[in-house]
Amino acid sequence: MLNPKYTVTDNILNNLTAIASAREVIEQAYLVPKWEAKLRRQALLHNTHSSTAIEGNKLSFEQVEALSEGKNVIATNKDKQEVLGYLAALEKISTLAEKGKIRVANILNLHRILTKDVMQNVSDSGAFRNRQAYYVALKTAQTNNGDVTQWLEYFTNGVTYSVNEAKDAVLKVSSKKKNWQKMQIALTPKQMKIVEYVNINGKVSNKDLQAVFKISAQAVHKELTKLVELKVIRPVGKGRALHYVLV
Numbered sequence: 001m002l003n004p005k006y007t008v009t010d011n012i013l014n015n016l017t018a019i020a021s022a023r024e025v026i027e028q029a030y031l032v033p034k035w036e037a038k039l040r041r042q043a044l045l046h047n048t049h050s051s052t053a054i055e056g057n058k059l060s061f062e063q064v065e066a067l068s069e070g071k072n073v074i075a076t077n078k079d080k081q082e083v084l085g086y087l088a089a090l091e092k093i094s095t096l097a098e099k100g101k102i103r104v105a106n107i108l109n110l111h112r113i114l115t116k117d118v119m120q121n122v123s124d125s126g127a128f129r130n131r132q133a134y135y136v137a138l139k140t141a142q143t144n145n146g147d148v149t150q151w152l153e154y155f156t157n158g159v160t161y162s163v164n165e166a167k168d169a170v171l172k173v174s175s176k177k178k179n180w181q182k183m184q185i186a187l188t189p190k191q192m193k194i195v196e197y198v199n200i201n202g203k204v205s206n207k208d209l210q211a212v213f214k215i216s217a218q219a220v221h222k223e224l225t226k227l228v229e230l231k232v233i234r235p236v237g238k239g240r241a242l243h244y245v246l247v
Contacts, residue, residue, distance in 0.1 A: 004146075004148055005145070005146050005147040005148065005149075006147060006148050006149045006152055007147075007149045009149060009153060011153050011156075011157075012149075012152055012153055012156050015153075015156035015157060015159070015160045016156060018160050018163075018164065019156070019159055019160055019163050022160075022163040022164055022166070022167040023163065025167050025170065025171065026163075026166060026167055026170050043162060043166070044087070044090055044091075045061065045064055045065050045068060046061070046162065047090065048064055048068075048083060048086045048087050048090065049061045049064045049083075051086060052064075052079075052082050052083055052086055054134050055082075057079050057082050057083065058075065058076075058079055059073065059075055059079050059080070059083055063075060064083050067080060067083055067084060067087075068083075068087055081116065085113055085114045085115065085116050086114060088113050089110050089113045089114050092109075092110060092113060093110065133154060134154070136150075137150050137151045137153070137154035137155075138151060172196045172199060172200075173192050173195045173196045173199065185230055185232060187227075187230075187232070190213065190223060191223060191226065191227055191232075193212070193213075194209060194223060194224070194227060194233075195227075195232060195233075195246070197209070197212065198233065198244065198245065198246050199246070202245065203236070203243045203244060203245045204233075204243060204244050205242065205243040205244070206220045206221060206224065206242070209223070209224070224244060227244075228244070231247050232246065232247060233245060233246055233247060234246075234247050
């Protein structure tokens, strides 16, 4: 049986508390399925970019995102295949996690996916800004007789950063009014941006959104009508004074 050696330090405890707090905000907010899926995809891409960059991969985050969408990017075959393999492995892990068990054969299969058509080579070129911290944390398990405390601190720091990014994104589109009886509503990216605008400015008019999206008054009206029907916003005033606020 595996019995890892570690100590729950103040740093780890603070990180775990922050993670739990952020998770509660995300779960109780007006988080819609489409937006949640976008956040998960962004987390997947950031994970892939950060992890491969640590090992010397030169692709930028934008290139990783383009590659995941099937677009061609100007890069070496090794760098591209490394990213594609990592993305495939992460997607495979999510399906294994749903089954509740990960066996040795699964780990070996993940390794094959990661290393397919890729020659493993950790070089100094394309150094990632967190590479030194990553290796220092990783080596502490060897230098401290298997104690993984410093690695857990490094890891929980990263998770805290990521989950706080997700929380901040959710808060931008969450209603400031407390109404936990409402169900989460699926909105399009454009509708999410409208809600974010209202959260920041308190209200929005048709003219405001014409400037934001560079579209016609009729197209804006169509979006606003959908949000009114979903009971996300409501109209206030008439004529030129007509504007919309959150319900």
